[in-house]
Amino acid sequence: MKRIVIVGASSGIGRRIAIDFARKGWGVAIAARREEKLKEVADLFPDQIEYEAIDVTAQDAVTRFNNLIERNGGMDVLLFASGVGFANPELRQGLDDEILAVNVKGFTKIINAAYKYYKNTENVGRGRIAAITSVAGTKGLGIAPTYSASKRYQQTYLQAIDQLAHLQCVAVDVTDIRPGFIRTALLDPHKQYPLTMAVDYAAPLIEKAIERGCRVATIDWRWGLIEGLWRLIPNCIWPLLPIKV
Numbered sequence: 001m002k003r004i005v006i007v008g009a010s011s012g013i014g015r016r017i018a019i020d021f022a023r024k025g026w027g028v029a030i031a032a033r034r035e036e037k038l039k040e041v042a043d044l045f046p047d048q049i050e051y052e053a054i055d056v057t058a059q060d061a062v063t064r065f066n067n068l069i070e071r072n073g074g075m076d077v078l079l080f081a082s083g084v085g086f087a088n089p090e091l092r093q094g095l096d097d098e099i100l101a102v103n104v105k106g107f108t109k110i111i112n113a114a115y116k117y118y119k120n121t122e123n124v125g126r127g128r129i130a131a132i133t134s135v136a137g138t139k140g141l142g143i144a145p146t147y148s149a150s151k152r153y154q155q156t157y158l159q160a161i162d163q164l165a166h167l168q169c170v171a172v173d174v175t176d177i178r179p180g181f182i183r184t185a186l187l188d189p190h191k192q193y194p195l196t197m198a199v200d201y202a203a204p205l206i207e208k209a210i211e212r213g214c215r216v217a218t219i220d221w222r223w224g225l226i227e228g229l230w231r232l233i234p235n236c237i238w239p240l241l242p243i244k245v
């Protein structure tokens with residue numbers, strides 16, 4: 001039986017992917033802060049899903065993460081799906097602090113712990129470290145500077161970990177999943193966003209990218225086109241674009 005650990009599975013994308021992998025017969029371990037939400041998911045597949053309350057910003061996050069891997073009987077795939085995101089055109093310090101704590105420091109802590117698990121554990125086989133970053137990480141977005149920069153950080157960090165694994169001959173592959181807008185609690189329910197995807201549509205595409213072992217997967221193809229077009233826009237033109245969501 002294959003085993004996946006999903007950090008950030010109490011709601012949204014991570015929750016849906018946890019249920020799908022359990023349906024496929026995988027051993028699934030889930031984590032996030034809201035224990036009651038995790039229990040609801042685990043109760044759907046009591047023989048297959050383990051859970052642990054983890055706040056990735058807390059001191060004990062790595063200890064709890066390692067316990068969860070052990071209770072799951074190992075980890076073939078880590079999916080880091082925890083994240084917070086806010087538009088912050090007023091540049092409020094409190095919002096920035098929260099984004100940096102979860103998307104940068106918490107992310108780094110868990111990715112490092114997963115890497116060390118693959119590096120230091122005997123007979124684990126080849127593993128995969130996957131994380132949900134965002135199309136927002138491919139350009140600096142004026143409406144959400146810290147969020148877009150945190151996602152760029154995640155993308156660069158995953159690239160670095162991939163190279164480190166080659167340098168150190170650690171048997172781990174890396175998947176960077178970059179979705180466009182998905183209708184979850186992360187989005188403002190009162191706002192309209194372009195090309196919004198349902199979780200039911202996006203989650204299977206993400207799962208396919210993980211199972212096929214993609215290095216980078218933009219979800220979906222329309223957002224792939226947008227990302228490609230963005231790359232062609234010169235730096236002198238980008239600041240003039242009125243991107244408001």
Ligand SMILES: NC(=O)c1ccc[n+]([C@@H]2O[C@H](COP(=O)([O-])OP(=O)(O)OC[C@H]3O[C@@H](n4cnc5c(N)ncnc54)[C@H](OP(=O)(O)O)[C@@H]3O)[C@@H](O)[C@H]2O)c1
Pocket residue numbers: 007008009010011012013014031032033034035037054055056057081082083084085102106132133134135178179180181182183184185186187
């Ligand atoms: N929705 C989109 O449009 C979209 C687009 C691109 C990328 N993404 C990325 O996709 C990922 C998942 O987001 P989502 O859309 O599924 O939103 P969501 O429903 O709000 O899920 C976010 C998850 O992160 C967890 N989380 C937040 N703070 C945490 C902390 N301190 N410690 C541990 N877990 C924490 C939440 O659980 P608790 O609150 O229970 O801790 C929840 O399970 C995020 O990284 C987001 O940036 C989303």
